[in-house]
Amino acid sequence: MNISTPLRSVAVFCGSNYGFKPDYVEGARALGREIARRGLRLVYGGTDKGLMGVMADTVLAEGGEAVGIITRRLCDLGHLHPGLTRHEVTPDMRSRKARMSDCADAFIALPGGLGTFEELFEVATLIQLGDHHKGVACLNIGGFFEPVRNVLEHAVNEGFMKTEHSQMVLFDTDPVALIDALERWQAPTVTKWLGTPVA
Template identity: 80%
Template sequence: MSTPAPLRSIAVFSGSNHGFNPEYAQGARALGREIAKRDIRLVYGGTDKGLMGVMADTVLAAGGEVVGIITDLLFGLGHLHPGLTRHEVTQDMRSRKMRMSEWADAFIALPGGLGTFEELFEAATLTQLGEHRKAVACLNTGAFFDPVRTLLEHAVKEGFMKREHSQMLIFDTDPSALIDALAQWQAPTVGKWITESQGVN
């Protein structure tokens, strides 16, 4: 078993709203402090809105490096965070996600909406398919991602996913433990496809 490479950059997906529970912003700040403490580069969507802005502000205030990847549309609307270490403007969401993935050694999702879910599952899918071998995690503040875990278990029971792939996503409420788990993670070695004769584990 190979030793995982050290984490230099983590891409974080999160909401451009704050959510109703104040714990969500507290979790974003805690993650931002931990990322800066470990001298890991934060890569994120580049805006100053919602949890995205909270997290970027926290990393920057702690002296950390923050790279924002923003679409041309959002840049034109004036949504770029003004204090970033570096930023890139991409043509659209597809190219934005590609650049974030290229920068990242691993991925973390904070609470968010459709965009966050889509980014989270795309990163996990690319790991499942072997297009990259990068760990994916959810900071489960306020049990926000419990329904995601339930959905993955349901997909296993219904024969659409192998258990090893349902367990690829790391869930934790503590940012330090979450990053430790990302650093130690190893990709599963099973194939994606399930035959009828295999049944469900």
């Protein structure tokens, strides 16, 4: 059985754009305030752009610690947030993601684009395979992640995923409740493979 351990740091995946709805920015601020209030370390992609920048700015303004992990290419393009507690520069995106995972005790996704979805599904896949036992959650601002929840349910209904794995990603609209749930979270203990269907 996986025993929950207290969270010390959380990796946040989110957009380097702001989105069209003001709720996305306010949601990022609310999560940043809660991360700082709990004394958690923010680990994120290191830029000052979009929701990523909003998140880091909020954590820092509230007296928290923000650690940025950024690729050499993005750093050379001038995307590094100038006020971080500390930062690391990695050779490429794969090493960036691996380093973020190493530095985090859990993962939260905010609204974003391709990179956010890719990071979210990668850490969830690694849980499914048993490569790590760190919780993953989505702050479901304005229902942004409802299509993701629907896709997971669809994969179960079509015989490609077990229910336990579709339900291991947490969803909530409230940062307080979301982090509370992450602190209680335990990884599923079932294997990923389903039985062979009868012809």
